[in-house]
Amino acid sequence: MSVFTPLQEDEIREFISDYNLGDMESYQGIQGGSENTNFFVTTASSGHQQHWVLTLIERGPVDELPFFIDLLESLHTSGLSVPYALPDRHQQRIRHLKGRPALLQPCLPGEHPTCITPELSHALGVWLARMHSATENTSLNRQSDRSPQWVVTQARSLLRSHWQSHQQWLAPALDQLADWLQSPPTMPVSIIHGDLFRDNAMVSGNSINGVIDFYNAYRGWTLMDMAICVNDWCIDFDNSMQPRIQRKNIQALFSGYRTIKHLTPSESEHWLSMLQLAALRFWVSRQQSWKQQAATLEITVKDPAPFGRLFRLYRELQLSNASDADW
Structure with missing residues (x-):
């Protein structure tokens, strides 16, 4: 499993609490990544589940992160389905967790393709x-x-x-x-x-x-x-x-x-x-x-x-x- 920076449940739960998304129901490290740490996170509010990806940036200069945030927001605004960074209750899109820049993004539906037609x-x-x-x-x-x-x-x-x-x-x-x-x-x-x-x-x-x-x-x-x-x-x-x-x-x-x-x-x-x-x-x-x-x-x-x-x-x-x- 490609989790470069391990996280405990209480650390993720505290991070998620700043987004007004309800209670965290589950989390799981994402396999297969080669550069960044990613976790699936599921929250629930009023019986409605939502799925997110928590990303810890492991490579590259931190000062370039605003470029990625602005790019994804621009693509999202253009109607392309991309995992744009969610703002927290303080309107912050880039936060920090375990000494790493951290983003919370919507989890896109579907699966990675295996059979290419x-x-x-x-x-x-x-x-x-x-x-x-x-x-x-x-x-x-x-x-x-x-x-x-x-x-x-x-x-x-x-x-x-x-x-x-x-x-x-x-x-x-x-x-x-x-x-x-x-x-x-x-x-x-x-x-x-x-x-x-x-x-x-x-x-x-x-x-x-x-x-x-x-x-x-x-x-x-x-x-x-x-x-x-x-x-x-x-x-x-x-x-x-x-x-x-x-x-x-x-x-x-x-x-x-x-x-x-x-x-x-x-x-x-x-x-x-x-x-x-x-x-x-x-x-x-x-x-x-x-x-x-x-x-x-x-x-x-x-x-x-x-x-x-x-x-x-x-x-x-x-x-x-x-x-x-x-x-």
Whole structure:
């Protein structure tokens, strides 16, 4: 269970009491998180139950929290279902618990998707386009602490240690990405989610009920969000753990996106490079988490290897001058 900061019942009960939500009926640590501590909390007032998520922020500078609060409030106001921070009786949205910044947010209905259909992929594309449209002209701004340049720098460091066995093919691949980023292409930007994996979406059937965990959000290429989603939602692995591209799901995701926003020629030109960058981003960050926390049994550590295999697949497609139909 990924609870970095354990909490006792009386600590949660006291925290909840400042929100006028009635009595706390139950709480439970949430499994699967890799960066923050989260608890499900159920309250009841006049016989009516309500479900919440209590989040303790474990990573990142505290002074950036107002950005996330304002972003989620803005998306909520735009009609997108997101876990905006609830104000307490003193109108405070950011509080502290056990020395950590703490937020209380509505618990979105539904479940994390397991079976990805073209219909669900289409709905995801629509949701992404709505978010990008809602934030492309906003004054909100944040620079990522895991920028494309950071990704390549960290990958080169890992190449000298944990990834030495990949030296022959990975070194030239990193050099090519670094060269690409020296003169980055002009592509549309907005606030992007930056981490929209299946476990950060809540669905019912083929409908997206909402999206959670915006703590990697920043102003960046909207195409990066598309690539991150494709790399998780539209890829599966065969029995030998080799990645398989689900083309119908990719086509459906793009079809949904195009109902609101169209891709530019520059985005089409650089799509395969963006897929590589997105795969490398999570190969790096998961490898770092693996090194730091693999010995801690109570913390979920996600295997970095699938993203290494996916990055290599995209590299091979690039070297073979693959067309859109090949991926």
